[in-house]
Amino acid sequence: MESRFRGRALKLGPNISTEQILPARYSTLTKPEDLVPHVFEGIDPLFMSRMKKGDIIVAGANFGCGGSREIAAIAVKLSGLAAIVAESFSRIFYRNAMNIAFPLIEAAGVFPGIAEGAIIEVDLDKGLVRDITKMRNFHSVPYPDFMKTLMQVGGLEEYVRQRVKKTEL
Amino acid sequence: MGMTMVQKVLAMATDQASVNVGDVVEPRVDLAMSHENAALVINQFSEIYKNTGLEAKVWDPSKIVIIFDHRVPAESSKTATNQKKIRDFVGKQGIDKFHDIRGDEGGICHQILPENGYVRPGYVVVGTDSHTTSHGALGAFSFGIGATEMASVWALGRVLNVEVPDTIKVIVTGQFPKNVFPKDLILHLIGKLTAEGANFKVIEFHGSTIQKMTTSGRLVICNMTVEAGATSGVIPPDKEMLRYLKQDAHVKDKIRMFSPDPDAGYERVIEIDASKLEPMIAFPHTVDNVKSVKEAAGIKVQQIVVGSCTNGRLDDLEIAASFLKGKKVARGTRMLVFPASSRIYLEALKRGYVDTFMKAGAMVMNSGCGPCLGVHQGALGDGEKALATTNRNFKGRMGNPNAEVYLCSPAVAGASAVTGMITDPRTVASVSISIRTKSKKVVKKVAKPKRKPVAKSKLAAKKIKKGRK
Numbered sequence: 001m002e003s004r005f006r007g008r009a010l011k012l013g014p015n016i017s018t019e020q021i022l023p024a025r026y027s028t029l030t031k032p033e034d035l036v037p038h039v040f041e042g043i044d045p046l047f048m049s050r051m052k053k054g055d056i057i058v059a060g061a062n063f064g065c066g067g068s069r070e071i072a073a074i075a076v077k078l079s080g081l082a083a084i085v086a087e088s089f090s091r092i093f094y095r096n097a098m099n100i101a102f103p104l105i106e107a108a109g110v111f112p113g114i115a116e117g118a119i120i121e122v123d124l125d126k127g128l129v130r131d132i133t134k135m136r137n138f139h140s141v142p143y144p145d146f147m148k149t150l151m152q153v154g155g156l157e158e159y160v161r162q163r164v165k166k167t168e169l
Numbered sequence: 170m171g172m173t174m175v176q177k178v179l180a181m182a183t184d185q186a187s188v189n190v191g192d193v194v195e196p197r198v199d200l201a202m203s204h205e206n207a208a209l210v211i212n213q214f215s216e217i218y219k220n221t222g223l224e225a226k227v228w229d230p231s232k233i234v235i236i237f238d239h240r241v242p243a244e245s246s247k248t249a250t251n252q253k254k255i256r257d258f259v260g261k262q263g264i265d266k267f268h269d270i271r272g273d274e275g276g277i278c279h280q281i282l283p284e285n286g287y288v289r290p291g292y293v294v295v296g297t298d299s300h301t302t303s304h305g306a307l308g309a310f311s312f313g314i315g316a317t318e319m320a321s322v323w324a325l326g327r328v329l330n331v332e333v334p335d336t337i338k339v340i341v342t343g344q345f346p347k348n349v350f351p352k353d354l355i356l357h358l359i360g361k362l363t364a365e366g367a368n369f370k371v372i373e374f375h376g377s378t379i380q381k382m383t384t385s386g387r388l389v390i391c392n393m394t395v396e397a398g399a400t401s402g403v404i405p406p407d408k409e410m411l412r413y414l415k416q417d418a419h420v421k422d423k424i425r426m427f428s429p430d431p432d433a434g435y436e437r438v439i440e441i442d443a444s445k446l447e448p449m450i451a452f453p454h455t456v457d458n459v460k461s462v463k464e465a466a467g468i469k470v471q472q473i474v475v476g477s478c479t480n481g482r483l484d485d486l487e488i489a490a491s492f493l494k495g496k497k498v499a500r501g502t503r504m505l506v507f508p509a510s511s512r513i514y515l516e517a518l519k520r521g522y523v524d525t526f527m528k529a530g531a532m533v534m535n536s537g538c539g540p541c542l543g544v545h546q547g548a549l550g551d552g553e554k555a556l557a558t559t560n561r562n563f564k565g566r567m568g569n570p571n572a573e574v575y576l577c578s579p580a581v582a583g584a585s586a587v588t589g590m591i592t593d594p595r596t597v598a599s600v601s602i603s604i605r606t607k608s609k610k611v612v613k614k615v616a617k618p619k620r621k622p623v624a625k626s627k628l629a630a631k632k633i634k635k636g637r638k
Contacts, residue, residue, distance in 0.1 A: 015364055015455055017561075017563040019543070019561075019566055020564060023543070023565050023570075024542045024543050024544050024568075028208075028245070028248055028251060030209075030212075042564060042565040043570075061365055062364055062365035062368070062398065065365070065398065066299065067299050067561075068297055068299040068313040068314065068315055069315075070206075070209065070315035070316040070317060071316075073315070088365060091369050091398070091400055092299055092313050092314065092315060095314065095315060096315035096316075096317070096318070099315060099317040100317060144330075144332070145193075146193065146329070155317070156317050156318065157213060157217055157317060157320070157321075159329075160217050160320070160321045160324055160329075161217050161218075161219075161221060164218070164221065164223060164325070165223070
């Protein structure tokens with residue numbers, strides 16, 4: 001995965017719940033083509049029609065609160081969004097996304113500071129979110145070591161696969 | 170510095186004398202719970218072993234619990250196929266703690282775990298459900314995880330990368346006023362903390378009100394700590410916990426008792442005087458949007474739901490039914506009741522609560538999550554309002570983003586069912602319906618000697634009280 005990338009900012013509010021990310025009635029779906037049309041349907045039924053591959057969500061505090069459904073994080077990843085930048089994340093959603101190596105970036109000031117449609121750059125190594133349109137920087141909370149490893153190996157599944165193999169040797 | 174409850178549990182689960190807040194540990198798991206989302210866990214679990222040449226075998230089948238509750242009976246062929254897949258897996262892996270769709274031992278996961286004695290003080294419990302926080306009511310460190318993380322637990326028997334969390338100490342003293350319940354206490358606390366106020370932290374409950382609270386009430390408050398963002402809620406082991414595990418959950422083996430250290434370090438301490446609380450309502454669409462019931466009084470509701478992993482236990486049903494005895498659910502309002510487990514359902518039948526509900530016009534449904542998550546059994550129409558004893562009121566929660574959900578205690582739900590609008594239970598009469606056959610017999614027996622009428626009635630009252638505990 002690239003550690004530096006650019007995308008267009010799509011803004012969502014604070015307290016976005018997993019119900020809004022992916023309503024429960026779709027949580028038994030497994031095929032990407034079935035899931036993806038419903039991403040963020042709970043907050044904006046037209047979201048997927050205005051979203052382009054590589055866009056970056058910019059949200060307020062407590063993103064991903066509510067149910068533990070990992071399918072919400074999986075659907076966001078499958079949708080083609082590049083990352084989510086938010087003031088803060090709810091714990092389970094944060095871990096779910098990191099476990100599937102989908103980048104979440106916590107940075108103070110991004111929600112009031114970045115406008116809808118702005119071009120932003122995320123630099124995971126430097127811990128920076130840069131608003132290219134306004135030329136303004138936001139410092140992000142650095143990943144803990146384990147999260148860095150997960151992002152490098154491509155998620156928890158691969159990490160555990162390696163550990164299971166090691167234990168068996 | 171001493172250790173909090175959760176520090177103690179994590180130290181035990183990692184064979185260390187102590188752990189500090191911020192340490193990253195890999196605790197052993199004592200219990201790993203999943204419901205229908207086990208289907209996704211099974212996928213991720215098989216993926217881990219793909220092309221490794223190793224057999225995909227869970228680390229310890231006796232520590233895994235699988236319960237069908239979210240979509241029971243199946244609402245679609247897709248769910249039924251997933252449930253079939255899980256049944257096959259459970260059989261192959263030898264998982265005995267499996268609760269299928271049954272009228273004798275089924276129910277909601279957060280009731281099945283306590284009532285079967287699966288959770289003990291000091292346990293590390295993980296569940297693929299955010300309300301796994303509930304089981305802190307039995308002295309465990311219990312928290313929600315996602316499907317991939319559960320697959321990792323099934324493989325390794327440990328949770329990876331657990332940062333020892335900070336703890337908020339909440340001390341509750343004073344007696345609840347009439348018609349105020351643990352649900353009102355936790356709604357009040359969430360309103361105070363906000364929906365993210367306890368993010369990545371644990372809430373540890375103390376104080377005389379908690380000590381006097383039944384396990385049923387403790388499950389309510391720990392259940393909803395996640396609505397303030399908390400990793401978990403927890404209560405130090407005490408007499409009531411022992412009583413519940415031995416008497417109600419029929420646990421035979423020795424129970425580990427321990428307490429947080431008196432000099433443990435807390436992130437902050439919050440004190441609450443329960444005697445000053447009122448019935449509370451969480452307004453749409455966030456759980457921290459909490460106001461007094463007085464501010465909601467008069468709002469018309471089309472659906473009332475009593476049940477869920479928060480308030481679907483026997484005492485909750487009793488409270489709601491006490492407002493309906495001899496009355497009718499208002500026309501234009503439908504009332505759905507979901508007992509939290511089959512065991513509770515059976516007991517509610519015996520005690521006449523089901524009779525009261527049905528004669529009043531409420532529908533008593535099978536045990537399960539019901540409409541709480543908006544999949545089936547009671548979706549809302551456009552523009553409709555629901556009043557529910559459940560735990561979430563997010564946009565779309567009961568299956569319709571164009572509807573609204575208000576959260577409340579079983580007393581508010583019961584009182585409001587009669588009027589068809591949100592009603593302060595303190596303004597209407599309720600009938601005591603604790604007319605259990607057992608208590609009746611006690612009264613009769615005591616009445617026989619006919620000596621001192623005053624002492625007789627006192628004794629009878631005492632016995633009834635005892636029987637109710």
